[in-house]
Amino acid sequence: MSDREKEHEGRSPAQRRPAGGGPGRGMPVMGEKPRDFKKSWSRLARYSGRYLPVFVIAVLCAVGGTALTLIGPDMIKDVTGVILDGLASGIDTAAVTDKCLTLLTMYICGSALIFVQSRIMANVSQGICRRLRSDISSKLNRLPLRYFDSTTHGNTISRVTNDTDTIGMTLNQSLGQLITSVTMFLGSIVMMFIENATLAAIAVASTLIGFAFMSVIIKRSQKYFGSNQKYLGAMNGHIEEIYTGHNIVKAYNAERAAKERFDDLNKKLCDSNWRSQFLSGLMMPLMGFIGNFGYVAVCVAGALLAMNESIKFEVIVAFILYVRLFTQPLAQIAQTATTMQSTVAASERVFELIDEEEMAPDAEGVGKRGKARGEVRFESVRFGYEPDRVIIKDLNAHIEAGQKVAIVGPTGAGKTTIVNLLMRFYELDGGVITVDGVPTSEMARRDVHDLFCMVLQDTWLFEGTIMENIIYSKRGVTEEQVVAACKAVGLDHFIRTLPGGYETQLGDSANLSAGQRQLVTIARAMIEDAPLLILDEATSSVDTRTEILVQNAMDKLTRGKTSFVIAHRLSTIRNADVILVMRDGDIVESGNHSELLAAGGFYAQLYNSQFENS
């Protein structure tokens, strides 16, 4: 599987949103629906409990800052009043300056409060995000491997990155905005009614009519957004598929068919595209309309009232400003509501992982013992990946210290199951596996792992220097030991030819061949130097000369160790003391090469099919 595919596994094409957020722009695109809104919020609130005191301060700042802004129009009204009073007689500029200075101070204080609130929320949200990521990461190390074998990497990774990001964004922006918006909304209503009830009622009513109108449009438009996402996904999927299979499309002259499907999708996409684009584009003119409509209503109604002398003219000035303060937060509240929804869906996913059941804690009592000899026994081992599907029914085997065990079977026969059980990556359903007579289930997992060195077929290296890759987590390893291990596997000379020698960074630029990577992992296992060994022989993609090196290195590694080899080479199989033959997950035969051949069972059949001339 290519890296690109890995990037996308676990996500359907439809979920792959285009960069830039699609037709977002102020339009409440339908977010993912969380399953239990309230529960997830309270889980997130409990998780963020330690931030509660600062959060309360932030809320107070937001409310205070907004309240100061809300007093503005009232003060402006007073200023207007002073000017109007002096229109004929001469304006009291000292009084105006006085009032204006007060208001300016209030505005500055208000802004300062909002600034403090934003800073606090930035700190809180990033702190929570960071903790979420850390918790997920350390959680991963406590989860049973069963979890990873049944979940795609993409799925887990997106919880570490996308989902925590979404949560952070909401906490940082939306939550603060929600508080100020609500305060602004309620506050401006209160202020308007204090100024003049009639005019206030007219202002509120006229804006609400506009919003009712808008919500109808939003409701109707949702289905276009849905279908737009769907076609976008289908289109991206088709393009990805055709580009990835470019040589096949060419080789089979399938360009025309691909083009036909593309044109069909492109037409449908264009159609749904302009609709959703248009509808999301409507939001701005609509907001403008609502603002204007409120403005007109206040102006006209205010003027009529002023003519009647039931209000003073400056009240109209105040209302013009209040209508603006009143309409702005409404749109923001609507927008925040949808972000909240996808946030809850994200936190649901994150907490699902954080609350996932962990491995049973290690049993107490059995401490680390001296150097193990490496005698392994399987006694009536029973195991299944799913509880109702037992695949290993009753495995009994006795491996003396220092013996070699070959595990053979066709692809997909479940050879890695044995590794999973030996390393205690999975727990047995019945029976015991003992090392030197001690059941592995009674040891701490760390100690079980310490008993084994392991070289797997997919050569896992990480970003770091060659030296770091070989030493890995082992402590107290000298450089001489690393060099000795590399010399033993025949890698030393090659490493010295690299520009940085042992300190060469292994990165994306694949500067090691598959075989060399394999050699590095073998060297790593040599440094680990545990009494037992698990080895997965490589099958392909290694050039012949390196292949010989790898084989020699593997032979050296198995010396003096009880080894379990997932074998592909016949020489390994023939030389093994015990061969475990696997088929469809179960061990169907065991014995050595000549015994198994003589038995004429599955092994014999496999052996013959592999090497017989067809």
Added chain:
Amino acid sequence: MLSISRRLTRRDVAVVAVCLAFTVAQTWLDLKLPDYMSEITNLVQTPGGAMGDIWAAGVKMLACTLASAATAVAVGFMGARLAASFARRLRADMFARVEEFSMEELSGFSTASLITRTTNDVTQVQMLIAMGLQVAVKAPIMAVWALAKISARSWEWLALTGGAVASLVIIIACVMSYALPRFRRVQTLTDNLTRVTRENLTGMRVVRAYNAEEYQERKFERANEELTGNNLSAHKAMAVFNPGMRLVMSGLTLGIYWIGAFIIKAAPAAEKLDMFSNMIVFSSYATQVLMSFMMLTMIFVMGPRVAVSVRRIHEVLSTEPKLRDGGVTSSPDDVKGVVEFENVSFKYPGAEDYVLRDVSFTAKRGETVAFIGSTGSGKSTLINLVPRFYDVTDGRVLVDGVDVRDYTQEALRKKIGYVPQRAVLFTGDISENVAFGDSADGDANPDGIARAVRIAQADDFVGGMGGYSAAVSQGGANVSGGQKQRLSIARAIYRDPEILVFDDSFSALDYKTDRELRAELKKETRGVTSLIVAQRIGTIRDADRIIVLDEGLLVGCGTHDEMMRDCEVYREIAYSQLSREELGV
């Protein structure tokens, strides 16, 4: 940007012009509203003003509001249609161009990059067009017009508005210049975090086996810390944004009234009322100006990203495919299934070293020719020259006696059933995947499909999936690797070609299936020439001819036994896979 704007049709330009006219009308209407308010102010302040006049002004205001909304909707409508249809054409052109590309151009761009260019980059352009027509056009018109209206009355108010705009721009510029680079870094740092997480996930077994959990966690924490620190400083800077804007907005309104008091006081008595109503109106104008500038900055933030997208799109559209079609559509009737390499050398474009050097051989009708060699020996490259995925650097490749460059690509590929290294399936069902491309021209042939599936040893699992109409999901995600490979072999067989090309197609199969499939293939496709690249000696030891490659040179050519005797490289490979006894030495 220019390169893209040239793609607008005359009709598009007309639509843009209409949008422009509508926007001007809308701006006029929006600015008309405060004018009526000034009229109303005068009416209210003049003793004896009539109620009827206020109503009349009110109705006109309402009409303006509605008309303004209508023009805005119309612009939105036209813009959305224009953007969507433009994106559709752009996408279609991109797709058509990429389909023309040979493997050379494709790998030059990389598949992943081409996908993003055809999907996301086009969407970016579409967004900019739709938004641009609505916002980018209106904002400057509005700003200039409103400023003009203010300046006609008072330079003091104009200066104040100018000052407010300037401080707005300064705030935005400062915050953005600090925060934007940090926001850009977010992606890199997130990628970093993703990489560490993926590393941890893919190596989970190794991590646990070496008790290296803490080691990995430390690494994760470093990446986490870096990301958190970066985000925090960006968000802290952004914290200036909202309160800053708010202060400028409220401050401007306040300032207009403050200055207004002095202007009105200084004005002659007759003009006092007029100045007063101007003041009420100008505070509205000034707000409009500020809003316009805010909108414009949004476009400026979006601009550079779209410019990058446009460049990336242009790169694709301006790349001419290097492979040119020949004119030959048929080969001589009496020659079938013959592949001939004449002193073929090949190097990848831009590479220094040759991958293949002076390779010559002939595969006759019905022969099975196998290619083996270590990684990087050039065997895959060689076999990809036959369907002309690349052109040779020197020498000639002949199929049925005709140089592959002289054929039309369609005619050449009709002769070949190609099975790639990595099996590719397409969305659809099993039979669509087997009868694929021009093999499906004419009537689908159910018997042919059944036969191909049977030869490819795929009938068992196809039956299990529910027969030939069973769905295959995108990229064949619902079938396993080995099953994919068998279906992809069935696809080649169904084509009933003269030449079968297997580019290391058997490695994904287990030994047993591999053997049965080849036995069946040999029986059923007599007269078809097979070219097989393989890794396993077992797969090819019964081939009519084995060609051994080493670092691009042909170092051996003959049967298995001959190669075992004569070819050192072949022996090395053989011994690394099988013991001496099995090889019968």
